[in-house]
Amino acid sequence: MKHKKRSNFSNKLGFVLAAAGSAVGLGNLWRFPYLAAKYGGGIFLLVYLILAVTFGFTIMIGEIAIGRKTGLSAIGAFEKLDKKYTFIGYLASIVPIIILPYYSVIGGWVIKYFVDFISGNSVKAAKDGHFEAFISNPTQPIICFFIFILITAIIVFLGVEKGVEKVSKILMPVLAILTVGIAIYTATLPGSIDGLLYYVKPNFNHFSIKTVVAAMGQLFYSMSLAMGIMITYGSYMKKDVKIESSVTQIEIFDTCIAFFAGMMIVPAVFVFNNGDSSAINAGPGLMFITLPKVFNSMNLGSVIGLLFFILVLFAALTSSISLMETIVSIIHDKLHIGRKKATLIIAIFTCIVALPSSLGFGIWSGITPLGMSFLDFFDFISNSILMPIVAMLTCFFIGFVIKTDAIAEEVKLNSSFKREKLFVIMTKYIAPVLLLIILVSSILNALGIVKI
Numbered sequence: 465m466k467h468k469k470r471s472n473f474s475n476k477l478g479f480v481l482a483a484a485g486s487a488v489g490l491g492n493l494w495r496f497p498y499l500a501a502k503y504g505g506g507i508f509l510l511v512y513l514i515l516a517v518t519f520g521f522t523i524m525i526g527e528i529a530i531g532r533k534t535g536l537s538a539i540g541a542f543e544k545l546d547k548k549y550t551f552i553g554y555l556a557s558i559v560p561i562i563i564l565p566y567y568s569v570i571g572g573w574v575i576k577y578f579v580d581f582i583s584g585n586s587v588k589a590a591k592d593g594h595f596e597a598f599i600s601n602p603t604q605p606i607i608c609f610f611i612f613i614l615i616t617a618i619i620v621f622l623g624v625e626k627g628v629e630k631v632s633k634i635l636m637p638v639l640a641i642l643t644v645g646i647a648i649y650t651a652t653l654p655g656s657i658d659g660l661l662y663y664v665k666p667n668f669n670h671f672s673i674k675t676v677v678a679a680m681g682q683l684f685y686s687m688s689l690a691m692g693i694m695i696t697y698g699s700y701m702k703k704d705v706k707i708e709s710s711v712t713q714i715e716i717f718d719t720c721i722a723f724f725a726g727m728m729i730v731p732a733v734f735v736f737n738n739g740d741s742s743a744i745n746a747g748p749g750l751m752f753i754t755l756p757k758v759f760n761s762m763n764l765g766s767v768i769g770l771l772f773f774i775l776v777l778f779a780a781l782t783s784s785i786s787l788m789e790t791i792v793s794i795i796h797d798k799l800h801i802g803r804k805k806a807t808l809i810i811a812i813f814t815c816i817v818a819l820p821s822s823l824g825f826g827i828w829s830g831i832t833p834l835g836m837s838f839l840d841f842f843d844f845i846s847n848s849i850l851m852p853i854v855a856m857l858t859c860f861f862i863g864f865v866i867k868t869d870a871i872a873e874e875v876k877l878n879s880s881f882k883r884e885k886l887f888v889i890m891t892k893y894i895a896p897v898l899l900l901i902i903l904v905s906s907i908l909n910a911l912g913i914v915k916i
């Protein structure tokens with residue numbers, strides 16, 4: 465097979481921005497706040513932070529180094545390092561295929577709110593029951609995700625991702641600033657203090673293994689780990705860019721955005737529900753139920769809301785484009801199907817698989833695989849089953865097959881490796897064991913065998 469010369473990111477900032485651009489998306493804005501709300505607020509935040517500097521750090525270093533060492537994306541990279549373990553690359557590649565359809569359903573919800581705000585319906589969007597009426601409608605959410613997938617597919621089909629990336633490099637910092645601004649505004653609302661305390665102050669009574677399972681899944685999802693993405697990014701990284709400090713910067717950036725997204729949403733739930741804490745369990749709809757109320761309470765809220773949803777739509781599209789692009793590349797390389805044809809196939813497949821995730825909140829709400837809605841089910845399969853498996857295998861592979869020295873050598877090409885000890889101990893011992901515990905407990909819990 466002919467290999468095109470890989471274009472490299474020109475410098476460290478370029479690399480960090482590109483990787484952070486892939487990492488920041490609906491995971492930070494939509495997923496993190498509803499999980500933080502649901503799994504105990506401050507205690508979830510604390511567990512997440514601890515996992516980010518230990519697990520997140522270790523796995524991101526490992527993946528980026530594997531990518532840069534081999535110059536290949538996941539499947540090729542594992543194959544080159546040890547043929548017997550190519551299956552890890554394949555397993556990682558399944559994750560984006562599962563994520564993209566339900567990611568598109570949420571992207572569709574963003575389109576709906578964007579349309580609401582642009583057509584002057586921002587007050588209506590803030591009313592109780594607006595979101596529920598929308599997602600239980602049999603056709604509207606389907607039209608929305610269809611449009612979202614269509615836009616994604618057209619961009620991948622035409623090969624104009626680079627243009628979108630350029631625009632998003634300008635828009636993402638604006639989104640970051642806006643998120644911080646809204647978070648500060650939320651904190652000034654009367655009655656937000658209880659919510660703020662719930663969000664930042666760990667309450668150990670809320671701790672359970674579920675908190676760890678949820679935080680770990682979120683970490684992988686948000687930082688695009690355990691799905692081959694960071695290996696691909698690493699393969700484009702120049703040899704003179706420092707891996708360790710890049711990883712630190714990507715993690716800080718991604719975590720800050722998630723933190724402020726939570727701060728703009730979680731306290732607001734307390735403000736607008738008169739302290740009724742059952743609202744914090746809203747799940748995937750939390751952002752869409754809460755934020756319009758925040759915008760409705762501010763001067764110029766309809767304009768700020770519109771700006772916010774445009775930017776979120778952009779963030780969601782850059783992620784979905786990169787997800788689709790990843791899948792198309794795999795199909796193109798492995799099944800030798802032309803890129804355009806592959807895009808078409810993936811787009812149709814994504815629409816079909818998105819259908820149950822969307823209908824699961826409406827006419828199919830009676831069908832609950834493993835007791836979950838379809839969207840939660842797909843989310844569970846990717847985040848609580850597949851990603852821990854891939855992460856565990858990757859750690860095993862690095863720790864005992866190619867050995868941690870092989871990674872350390874790559875990291876140390878141009879700098880010292882300050883947290884090498886942490887990396888080695890995590891990779892060889894702590895990460896695999898904890899991931900196994902998480903995996904087993906979440907499977908047993910889903911099957912109803914034990915209650916965690």
Ligand code: TRP
Nearest residue numbers: 487489490491492686688783786
């Ligand atoms: N990390 C992204 C987010 O926070 C979501 C995501 C998962 C992603 N896998 C990806 C983005 C692959 C780009 C490529 O929303």
